[in-house]
Amino acid sequence: MSIDPLEKWLASDVHDPSDFPKSATTLRDLDGSLRCNICGELFSAPVTLGCGHCFCSVCVREAIQVKAECPTCRKTTNESHIRSNPQMEAAVEGWRNSRALVLRLCLEEEKRRSAPACAPSTISSTIKKRKRSPDSSSSPTTPEASNERPDKRANGPSSSSQEVTIIASADLVNCPICQKRVQMKRVNSHIDNGCRSPSSSDIERTRSKPAQAQKNAWSKILDRNVSGKGKAKERDGDCAPLPKASYQVLKDKQVKDLLVDQQLPTTGDRNAWIARHQRWVLIWNANLDKQPEQRKTISELRAELRRWEEGRSKAKKAPVVEDAVEYEKLNKAQFDRLIAAARPKNSRDTQTQTPADKPPDEGKENGGNDDDDDDVIVLD
Amino acid sequence: MAGIASRRLAKELKEIHTQGCPVGIQLLSADNFEEWHLSLEVMGDSQYQGEVFALKFRFEPQYPISAPAVQFMVTDKYKSPVHPHVYSNGHICASILGTEWSPVLSVIGVCVTLQSMLASCKKKERPPDNDRYVRHAPDNPKQTRFHYHDDTV
Ligand SMILES: [Zn+2]
Numbered sequence: 001m002s003i004d005p006l007e008k009w010l011a012s013d014v015h016d017p018s019d020f021p022k023s024a025t026t027l028r029d030l031d032g033s034l035r036c037n038i039c040g041e042l043f044s045a046p047v048t049l050g051c052g053h054c055f056c057s058v059c060v061r062e063a064i065q066v067k068a069e070c071p072t073c074r075k076t077t078n079e080s081h082i083r084s085n086p087q088m089e090a091a092v093e094g095w096r097n098s099r100a101l102v103l104r105l106c107l108e109e110e111k112r113r114s115a116p117a118c119a120p121s122t123i124s125s126t127i128k129k130r131k132r133s134p135d136s137s138s139s140p141t142t143p144e145a146s147n148e149r150p151d152k153r154a155n156g157p158s159s160s161s162q163e164v165t166i167i168a169s170a171d172l173v174n175c176p177i178c179q180k181r182v183q184m185k186r187v188n189s190h191i192d193n194g195c196r197s198p199s200s201s202d203i204e205r206t207r208s209k210p211a212q213a214q215k216n217a218w219s220k221i222l223d224r225n226v227s228g229k230g231k232a233k234e235r236d237g238d239c240a241p242l243p244k245a246s247y248q249v250l251k252d253k254q255v256k257d258l259l260v261d262q263q264l265p266t267t268g269d270r271n272a273w274i275a276r277h278q279r280w281v282l283i284w285n286a287n288l289d290k291q292p293e294q295r296k297t298i299s300e301l302r303a304e305l306r307r308w309e310e311g312r313s314k315a316k317k318a319p320v321v322e323d324a325v326e327y328e329k330l331n332k333a334q335f336d337r338l339i340a341a342a343r344p345k346n347s348r349d350t351q352t353q354t355p356a357d358k359p360p361d362e363g364k365e366n367g368g369n370d371d372d373d374d375d376v377i378v379l380d
Numbered sequence: 381m382a383g384i385a386s387r388r389l390a391k392e393l394k395e396i397h398t399q400g401c402p403v404g405i406q407l408l409s410a411d412n413f414e415e416w417h418l419s420l421e422v423m424g425d426s427q428y429q430g431e432v433f434a435l436k437f438r439f440e441p442q443y444p445i446s447a448p449a450v451q452f453m454v455t456d457k458y459k460s461p462v463h464p465h466v467y468s469n470g471h472i473c474a475s476i477l478g479t480e481w482s483p484v485l486s487v488i489g490v491c492v493t494l495q496s497m498l499a500s501c502k503k504k505e506r507p508p509d510n511d512r513y514v515r516h517a518p519d520n521p522k523q524t525r526f527h528y529h530d531d532t533v
């Protein structure tokens with residue numbers, strides 16, 4: 001098989017500013033400025049703190065839960081300072097929708113400029129340019145470009161089941177309407193269909209194998225809402241933020257009722273209920289930081305919550321993520337090649353974003369999130 | 381595909397791949413999204429001229445919300461640098477790896493910070509409580525609640 005999922009994943013699913021050639025610094029800067037410094041993705045529900053720094057709503061809510069400060073400038077903050085930023089959201093959507101096109105034009109331009117048709121005097125600079133971006137020829141960075149890769153040939157005539165494997169690994173973009181990951185070439189028909197064609201999250205869902213009871217509990221809930229109320233209705237439904245609960249003062253029954261109120265499963269123990277409810281409040285409130293037309297539906301939020309739980313339980317069971325192990329086995333050689341390519345590099349001129357030096361000793365013993373481990377050793 | 385930690389790390393790896401590392405820092409291995417090794421060298425005039433160290437990063441699924449576990453490797457090939465904030469088992473007492481961690485920091489960002497911590501060292505010595513700590517230290521430095529020494533040393 002000539003498909004190498006890792007390289008493909010790195011190249012076509014994990015986007016970042018370095019997709020753009022080095023010569024296009026302004027586009028790299030633009031792309032970087034529309035990304036969250038916590039997750040590295042284009043902002044999803046961008047929010048601004050009192051200091052003016054901007055993050056995805058989910059990312060910063062999670063960060064603030066751990067430490068009540070701005071992750072960038074460390075100014076003290078809390079959830080009440082979070083303001084949604086519709087202007088930034090619109091800019092990000094505009095960029096999200098035009099990024100692939102701009103990237104393709106940019107790479108074409110790059111190719112044309114370095115084409116060997118030019119005078120001999122420019123050849124040496126052409127070679128240098130190629131060396132600097134060694135992956136531009138071997139790993140396409142646009143979803144369209146990866147359509148031209150030999151994987152289609154390797155797969156022969158595509159049947160629908162093969163289609164699924166291909167979709168899962170590459171060629172995905174975010175649907176501008178429902179935000180689901182959709183195959184690039186299907187976006188238009190997906191939208192025409194009222195966002196009903198399978199997204200990659202649906203595919204992931206059918207693939208995962210959680211505990212049966214859990215699965216049933218979830219599928220009941222997910223089905224109910226898909227076939228029940230219409231999407232539009234759900235979206236317009238009550239849009240009030242959910243208050244945080246002080247779980248420690250609640251009895252088991254009351255915690256359970258919180259879940260029942262939200263039509264969430266009550267599988268697992270008290271700790272599982274609390275974690276589930278806490279996460280639900282977080283993603284619910286983060287969703288409200290999107291403009292109404294960008295918001296996810298309740299069933300999409302439930303599906304998201306479920307994926308989050310599955311990811312957590314997988315991580316708990318085995319310290320090693322299944323995918324990563326498989327990847328490692330299947331793609332050791334591939335990975336090695338990438339690492340080797342990454343290793344012998346010399347200086348880069350820009351420094352990484354290290355926050356300004358904190359005042360000495362300020363953080364002494366102020367708890368953070370790691371205060372209740374049993375085997376903590378306290379030094380003095 | 382795996383969650384936010386893997387995606388963030390994949391981006392960091394890609395950035396290292398396309399941009400290279402800062403001077404004195406090199407990627408030794410990153411075979412998965414659980415553990416990476418990088419080498420570290422202090423450039424120019426310093427107490428550590430000619431010495432090369434290696435850092436081990438371990439990531440939890442909550443990375444970058446939770447800090448990576450970072451320590452100097454102590455092997456046949458690599459030694460723990462003699463420094464007032466670094467124990468002989470490689471554990472590092474630096475607030476940036478504990479209470480002062482921020483999710484906008486990155487693997488390279490941590491390396492650069494530790495590089496400058498070594499670069500500014502005036503006197504090569506172990507932390508005063510080195511022997512006592514090393515005798516009881518947990519495998520994972522994140523399980524230690526350090527009292528941070530004066531960071532300006
Ligand atoms: Zn984010």
Ligand SMILES: [Zn+2]
Binds near residue numbers: 049051070072074
């Ligand atoms: Zn800030």
Ligand SMILES: [Zn+2]
Binds near residue numbers: 175177179190194
């Ligand atoms: Zn859609």
